[in-house]
Amino acid sequence: MKRRSIALALSLNLMVAFAWADEVQVAVAANFTAPVQAIAKDFEAATGHKVVASFGATGQFYTQIKNGAPFQVFLAADDETPIKLEKENEIVAGSRFTYAIGSLALWSAKPGLTVDRDTLKKGDFQHLSIANPKAAPYGLAATQTIDKLGLTSALQPRIVEGQNITQAYQFVATGNAEVGFVALSQIYKDGKIGSGSAWIVPPGLYQPIRQDAVILNKGKDNAAAKAFVEYLKGPKAAEVIKSYGYTL
CATH class of the missing domain: 3.40.190.10 (Periplasmic binding protein-like II)
Structure with missing residues (x-):
């Protein structure tokens, strides 16, 4: 009976946590397709948040972001584009970091x-x-x-x-x-x-391919955006990233 009560309590806690789950729109550089799919799957299972990823060229994403695309997190294939967005006040201050070197x-x-x-x-x-x-x-x-x-x-x-x-x-x-x-x-x-x-x-x-991630202004108040970026910095994500030949 005690075990059932504990299991029920855990289930209820999980349901409450997932009830507060959110969705994050992520623009992802095409080279990072496979790693982010694996990372997103683990992240969703751990948090209940949902990752909606779009894949493409970094330069094209920059244009889309400047034109009002609904992305909340941007995983670029370089550091120059995120730095440019930072200078243009398009990102959450202090959110830029290098998540991989390609x-x-x-x-x-x-x-x-x-x-x-x-x-x-x-x-x-x-x-x-x-x-x-x-x-x-x-x-x-x-x-x-x-x-x-x-x-x-x-x-x-x-x-x-x-x-x-x-x-x-x-x-x-x-x-x-x-x-x-x-x-x-x-x-x-x-x-x-x-x-x-x-x-x-x-x-x-060739010049080092430092790949930076940022939280865009549209993700400022999105819990899933913040959680996903923190997860990307963590040890489980690092294992996946390194398994695909990136360095950190």
Whole structure:
């Protein structure tokens, strides 16, 4: 009887807590799709709050936010865009922090190939996929890498651009491009490349991809927005983030 009473009390407490649950609209850089889906699932189970995530290019999200999009939290693929929003008074003061540092990879969907910097120099391919460097930080990192290797002129005619890093990945996955620059997190899980062949680009070939998160002004009074950002800083989220090849 005592056990039933305790179980009932716990259930009632849980119901009361979930009754106060809220929903948070999160704009998420496309490279962070898989990690945030895993993090959101755990977060929702732990808090009762609901995460509604939209995925896309950081530059496009900036434009949408400036035009009044209903996002309350923004997980960018760089630090420059959140800093810009901070200077423009579009975020909750003090909410900006770096939630992950990303890595760039050159990837082919075909397994067993040797993919490295020589792949770019030899040019034994017709199409090289990258994300739009004006909208996607991973696309910018790709152009920086190509430039650092002195291959801009040679490779420019072969480049096909995706609107964001997800589309750049899809071009390679579907065979529309033989190789492409993608976020390591798209092809990496628990210490290994999931499929195909890849070269993890040395960090010295591109500017560090510091990915910052902010609470936007629309999330100022949203309990779920604050809770989600705090959860993102915690140890359980950190485990997920690192499992996809990011550093913290």
